[in-house]
Amino acid sequence: MENNNTQHGNIIAIITMMFLFAMISFVTNLAAPIGVIWKNVFSGTGSENMIGMLGNAMNFLAYLFMGIPAGKLLTKIGYKKTALAGIATGFVGVLIQFISGRFGADISGFAIYLFGAFISGFAVCILNTVVNPMLNLLGGGGNRGNQLNLIGGTLNSLSGTLTPMLVGALIGTVTANTKMADINLVLFIALGVFAMAFIVLLFIPIADPEMGKTTSNTVFEHSPWAFRHFVLGTIAIFVYVGVEVGIPGTLNFYISDASAKGAGLVGNAAAVGGFVAGTYWLLMLVGRFIGSFIGGNVSSRTMMIGTTTLGMVLIIAAMILGKTTTVSMPVFTGSSFTLVTVPIAALLLVLCGLCTSIMWSSIFNLATEGLGKYSAAASGIFMMMVVGGGLLPLVQNFIADHSTYMVSYIVPLLAIAFMLYYALFGSKNVNKEIPID
Incomplete structure (x- = not known):
């Protein structure tokens, strides 16, 4: 009975990781289509295209600061807690982007949006670090683990395909009145998936692999x-x-x-x-x-x-x-x-x-x-x-x-x-x- 419960828990965890694989691409690919809104807000400045791409820049800039710490976090607190930290950070990042829409289409709203995009970048970096090895762990390594990662990668690409389409359809014709609130549906979806993934993962027991055995006695001359x-x-x-x-x-x-x-x-x-x-x-x-x-x-x-x-x-x-x-x-x-x-x-x-x-x-x-x-x-x-x-x-x-x-x-x-x-x-x-x- 215990083995059945463990197997059932692993299946739920695998499905959750698949959702997170998709969310990595979903959150990352939000920035460019949302940039169409801000590009229009600041049209006439002579730098509207670059301004429209700033959200994307903030999202990826987070990797520069979080790339190595994310790996250290993984070895210090384990896969599950790192994944939970990434999910929680992602929820906060998307929530801040939603809040930016409440400030209107001006410089204050844009600044809050950029901050939200930066926080979302931290989340995506953390999740990128943990999802691949965690799926491999849940699959028991070997061919099964690799297969799960390939399925996850497919969902990641599919999510990246649908995100700009969904945002573009919600924006419709870009006008002077187009604003962040027009794409609230997308943000609500992201918030819902993050919240669901956090709750599900919180109650699933997942054993972390043993780490640090080989590196503790390894000498790195270079x-x-x-x-x-x-x-x-x-x-x-x-x-x-x-x-x-x-x-x-x-x-x-x-x-x-x-x-x-x-x-x-x-x-x-x-x-x-x-x-x-x-x-x-x-x-x-x-x-x-x-x-x-x-x-x-x-x-x-x-x-x-x-x-x-x-x-x-x-x-x-x-x-x-x-x-x-x-x-x-x-x-x-x-x-x-x-x-x-x-x-x-x-x-x-x-x-x-x-x-x-x-x-x-x-x-x-x-x-x-x-x-x-x-x-x-x-x-x-x-x-x-x-x-x-x-x-x-x-x-x-x-x-x-x-x-x-x-x-x-x-x-x-x-x-x-x-x-x-x-x-x-x-x-x-x-x-x-x-x-x-």
């Missing part, structure tokens, strides 16, 4: 920074996350902007922008699914070379063609695909989702290969580098404010060019003389 391929890999991760977020985030602004209608865009611009951005995340899901099948036969380096090359071609074509040509593009509306007329650049940039889908895992594998006992410290540093998802889109939208949307894509283009260099040359371990046992 650090991960002593390895050139790791140093270059951290830069690659930094720019990768900026590319992953910047491409759909800026595209959402571009489509939502009324000026995009000059290219023949039809329909509700804000809603279409959300659907287009959501389709990018859907293609990332497809790419990860395909990558899971070919990953056993194709090396990370080869996949990186192929996807970065294709990504550069797509971005260059988008920059050149811009909105001179329109196409009927199938976009995922959450339940089905619908044809909408968009600039051809939008279609080309959405296809980049297939390319970015496998880059994180490929870079991580290349950068940590041959690190041995330094791998754990490397993982914490990698989590800090996620801050690139906030900073690079900020730079990209600064350029968009002072030039054009298409010119701003020089930022992800250069970033992908660096990732191609890393795959070709920078990923080679030239420090094999360093002891790693």
Whole structure:
């Protein structure tokens, strides 16, 4: 009977972790579509695009401060308590964003929103640190644990697909009266899931694995920074996350902007922008699914070379063609695909989702290969580098404010060019003389 209760508790815990996997993407991907509201509030300032991306920047900036502490928190208080801390922090962060809507569409409301986005970033960082190993633990490790993580990753991508669509649909046509309160439904959903997950997890007994046995007597003569391929890999991760977020985030602004209608865009611009951005995340899901099948036969380096090359071609074509040509593009509306007329650049940039889908895992594998006992410290540093998802889109939208949307894509283009260099040359371990046992 006790074994049955434990198994039943584990199933509930697994389902809860799956919800949290989805919430990580849900909360992260709220920032860019919500930015459409603040972009409109501060229109005419000459920096509206960069302002619209500040919420995203604050969300990712939290990783810089919480990346390594989150790992230490995990070893100090265990998986369950760390997960509870992350859930509680997420609830507070989303609640602050909801409260910002009560202050109206002005600088005070915007400041409160940014603070809420920053707190939410702490939560997402903590949850990112705990959810993967916790699912592996609940699955008993091995193939079962890996399978649960793959299912969780799929839900994460699906959530990332639906979030900009839902926000875009709730915003509707962006006008001078559009405000945070218009997307309260999304925030209520987030608050409800966080509250439910906290209550469920609080009453489920979960045993933490034994930690610290091997590292207590291990001598670290060096650090991960002593390895050139790791140093270059951290830069690659930094720019990768900026590319992953910047491409759909800026595209959402571009489509939502009324000026995009000059290219023949039809329909509700804000809603279409959300659907287009959501389709990018859907293609990332497809790419990860395909990558899971070919990953056993194709090396990370080869996949990186192929996807970065294709990504550069797509971005260059988008920059050149811009909105001179329109196409009927199938976009995922959450339940089905619908044809909408968009600039051809939008279609080309959405296809980049297939390319970015496998880059994180490929870079991580290349950068940590041959690190041995330094791998754990490397993982914490990698989590800090996620801050690139906030900073690079900020730079990209600064350029968009002072030039054009298409010119701003020089930022992800250069970033992908660096990732191609890393795959070709920078990923080679030239420090094999360093002891790693």
